[in-house]
Amino acid sequence: MTTPETRYTLAPDGVHIAYQVTGTGDLDLVLMQGTVSHLEIAWEDANLxxxxxxxxxxxxxxxxxxxGMGMSDPLDAIPTFDEQLADFGTVMDAARCGRxxxxxxxxxxxxALSFAAAHPERVSSVVAFETSPRxxxxxxxxxxxxxxxxxxxxSASAAIDLDAHLSIVAPARKDEPGFRSWFRRYIRSASSGFRIDAFIRGQMSWDIRDRLSDVVAPVLVMNRTGNTILPMRNARALAAALPDARLVEIDGTGTTIFADDVDDVDDIADEIEGFLTGTRPPPRHDRVLTTVLFTDVVGSTQRAAELGDRSxxxxxxxxxxxxxAELDRFGGQEVHTAGDGFLATFDSPRRAIECARAAASAIGSIGLDIRAGVHTGEVELSDGEVQGLAVHIGARISALAGAGEVFVSSTVKDLVVGSGIDFDERGEHELKGVPGAWRVFAAV
Known part of the structure; x- marks a missing residue:
């Protein structure tokens, strides 16, 4: 994966603002992510x-x-509301974007809503995702x-308590291999010069209710039904207070736009595309049978804290x-990586197991322990990504494994009968977000 070039523009007060321009469409869309952001590290997460x-x-x-965030200039103090608001216009000017x-x-x-109220000539429409004016x-x-x-x-942010933080902002991905270490690095790298909890406290004084009637552009208001901080009543009240708004309720939990699975991201993008263009993409039906392999480093958060970011x-x-190297050796196809987590696909469950074993041995030589999960099932192919229930099952099985272990589903065990691979049964488990109980085995 090649990260797009990060560019810089100078705000009137001398602060450098980092921005990226991607995409091939005809519409100009300017996105500010909430609370924390890092232009380059964001690309490492499959959902983003x-x-x-x-x-x-x-x-x-x-x-x-x-x-004060990510690749932009660090600050010694929390920026004011008006300073952050002006950054929209600064970046639009740099990208030669009039409207x-x-x-x-x-x-x-x-x-975004405040910028639309203050500069109606520059805003054709607004998308407010999980937003409350106060x-x-x-x-x-x-x-x-x-x-x-x-x-x-x-408090979780201040204490660098990853479990507590993820249980609020992205509970559905809390046990996803690789996501934990990516998220830790993302939030630690995003803020510069001040702590995230101080930034959040500064937002408590914000109140733009009196500006909502000045937003003349059409607004798409989106909110997850199970948002742990902003209940749906906020979104309904916001849509009612705006002159021209459409409310869309998205199934799911968490507080960030990447909080749920890739299917959730597609739903969000589909709604935005439909709102802006009047059309939605056709249903995605490209499904194939494949074997998925998940791996991640055991104890990565503690090890990273011990070594420091650079080491x-x-x-x-x-x-x-x-x-x-092991993926190449056994014919695996890397789908994506997030932090220390890998997702790969194979056309053979036996080769996936053998690859996981070999990788565990090779990576053990540098002092790291990995765990792995293997499952075979139908997946949906979409622009190089794999999606669907089989992917979730593989991720959940991987999360059950310990250091150096390769766990597989009963489906995989049955498919490799006669391969010479032996298994120990590791019990029946409820896999989060997956119907029914699943028998899990360790390849030995």
Whole structure:
């Protein structure tokens, strides 16, 4: 995967704002992600990469890190609301974009709506994803967050408590191989000069209710039905308060746009495409039978903390080289990697198991332990990604394995009868998000 070039533009007050331009569509779409962002590391997550690629099919996608975040200049103090608001215009000017759809997630949605109210001549439409015009609850209206959950998230961020943080922002991906280490690096690299919890506390004073009536552009309001911080009442109240708004409820949990699976990302992109162009892509029916292999490093968060970011990154690069060598040797196809996690496909479950064993041995030589999960089933192919229930099953089985172990589903065990591979039964398990109980085996 080649990361797009990061460009820089100078804001009027001398702060460099980082931005990227991708996509081949005719519409200009300017995206600010909420709370934390990092233009380059974001591409390493399969869900975000899928989102950017999908949006780029029908738009020229302009993304930027707000001041003090990610690749933009670090700051010594929290930027003001007006400073962050002005960054939209600064980036649009740099990208030679006179008029665009502005998209904001969470607090980025607050800024997108405010920019539309202040500069109607530059905004053709708005997408506000999981956005509340005011965070502090009031008995006078339905706006406001679940304050106790927000405090827990700020505390988890301050304490670098990954489990607590993920249980709020992306509970459906909490046990996904590789996602944990990617998320840790993403949030630690995103902020520069100040802590995320301080940034969140600064947002508590925001209140743009009086600006909503000035948003004359059509607005797509989107919210997950199971959002752990912003209940659906916020989205309904926001849509009702805007002059021209359409409300879309998305099934799922979490508080970030990448919180659920790739199918969820496709649903979000489909809704945005339909809102902006009046058409939606045809149903995706390209399904094939394949074997999926998931691997990730056991204890990666603790090891990364012990080594420090630079040494951990060097060690992770060695891990990647060794694993890719085994994939080539056994005929595996790398689908994507996130942090220390890999997803690959094989046309043979036996070769997937043998690859996992060989990779565990090779990577063990550099002092790392990996675990692996293998499952065979139908998957949906879409622009180089694999999706579907079989992928979720493989990920959940991998999460059950311990250091050096290769766990497989009963489907895989039955398919490799006669291969000479022996198995130990590891019990029947409920796999999160997967119907029924599944018998799991360890390849020995």
């Amino acid at each position: 990469r899928r989102l950017f690629d999908r949006l780029g099919m029908f738009s020229r996608l302009i993304r930027f890190d707000r001041r 665009a759809t502005v998209v904001g997630t969470t607090d980025g949605g607050v800024l 965070l502090i609850p009031s008995p006078d209206d339905d706006f406001g967050v679940d304050f106790e959950v927000l405090q827990r998230m700020a 951990w990154r060097d060690l992770l690069e060695r891990h990647h080289r060794l694993l890719r």
